[in-house]
Amino acid sequence: MNTLSSKKCQSHDEGPTAALSELVLFRDADPAFLTKLNNNGNIQDFSKGHVIFLQDDLAEWFYVVLSGWVKLFRQTLDGDEVIVDVLPAGTIFGETDLFDNKQYSCSAEVVQDAKIAAYPISILRNEIATNQTFSLKMLKHLVQGQREKDKEIEHRTIQNAPQRLGCFLLRLIPAKKANPVVLHLPYDKTLIASRLGMQSETFSRALARLKDDLGLKVSGSTIEIKSMDELISYTCSACSNAYPCED
């Protein structure tokens, strides 16, 4: 829950601006805009467990994950929590809380020691309001997000636990790789479970199921996939998106 370090950004050749220009949203953005973000932003290291913001907090900053992992989640009245998403390095978040009453629509917590850049939302809002090109990029970004959500709803509705897990694994694999494929789970199994909308016991059993049915080899967080084709047909047959589920 403690801040490890914090520094102002110096120039747009290093630090957060370099990070920004790697994001599709900010690619080819106005240099003056990036510089302004840079001058008013900061980078901080956070350790696991640090809460970046809570649902209903006043939304004044948006963030970019530079390394580590961050979960977005919401809490129910009963105290249960629902994972909205778990974000890898290179992801922007808090940026969709631009309007309305300007409150975050979910909470954000570091789940693996992370380096995170923060920038004032007001600068983003201003750029959107004055720069047509950037505004269009933002629209595209949101439409993209919308489609991801549609996909997620579909998955939770028609895929069972082993299929959701298989789908998750497939999305960890960059491109068409030759068999066998070896991969590492990016974060805790418990967290993957709730990211996929299931209990950790169910996750464990789902993984065992994939082992039995598809000859998956599991050792800790390392997984070896014998046959991609088998996994794909096992997983994607119940989905409206043909593999590869282009993101």
Add this chain to the structure above:
Amino acid sequence: MNTLSSKKCQSHDEGPTAALSELVLFRDADPAFLTKLNNNGNIQDFSKGHVIFLQDDLAEWFYVVLSGWVKLFRQTLDGDEVIVDVLPAGTIFGETDLFDNKQYSCSAEVVQDAKIAAYPISILRNEIATNQTFSLKMLKHLVQGQREKDKEIEHRTIQNAPQRLGCFLLRLIPAKKANPVVLHLPYDKTLIASRLGMQSETFSRALARLKDDLGLKVSGSTIEIKSMDELISYTCSACSNAYPCED
């Protein structure tokens, strides 16, 4: 599957433009823009079963439901279908397929005889690209949609069938109404069921459950709610949005 009638729009005092200006998205929009939409749009009556567009069709038009109901859905490789949403009068659709490869991301079918206005997406795209104010409205519109999706994902994850149904009923009730509240289901129970991600048998049993537990009275598509408070606590305790689930 047949078109019943079609007419060009005459003026922006009647027909589609009047319909447009009732949508939040188009409120206070540039009159020239509305007129242009008007002159290039059309209104058609469709009967139940008519398919307006299919997933992956080239997206050239966006639509507004003037009356009746339209479902948005996706089909899996196994032939199952997933309802993305069921749209009442006053809803715009097809408008989020502005970019990318310009294909619709889902299919749209009339599920209750409907009057539907159609407008070229190119005009919308042009307005977004040239009118800062409207572009902002569009952004707001998309952010709004995004939050709806988040809510939907949450519901499907943590609410059971009777709770999802209760939530659906609550959202049919305009404001704080005094007990008892009488309402009519807006469309087929079968369709509500799949809108809520359950089988129609499960829907039927969920409704029976609400009857038993909360003293709901059901006769055909008419439902009488004895106590709103009871329904709310039954339904919303497992949700991160306190009632009223402001939309």
Add this chain to the structure above:
DNA sequence: CGATGGCTTGAGGGTATTCAAGTGACGTGG
């Protein structure tokens, strides 16, 4: 009048959850 479609109900089975116990890895402190 039979056919159809929307809906309900029952029985049976499968999947996921809950509760409970137990393992192994790790770090802390005696």
Add this chain to the structure above:
DNA sequence: CCACGTCACTTGAATACCCTCAAGCCATCG
């Protein structure tokens, strides 16, 4: 160095929930 607690994970048993299959009801409509 070992004892201990903690945490992530696994496994088993019992249960809850939902789905599937099947039958039947009722209203509508040709």
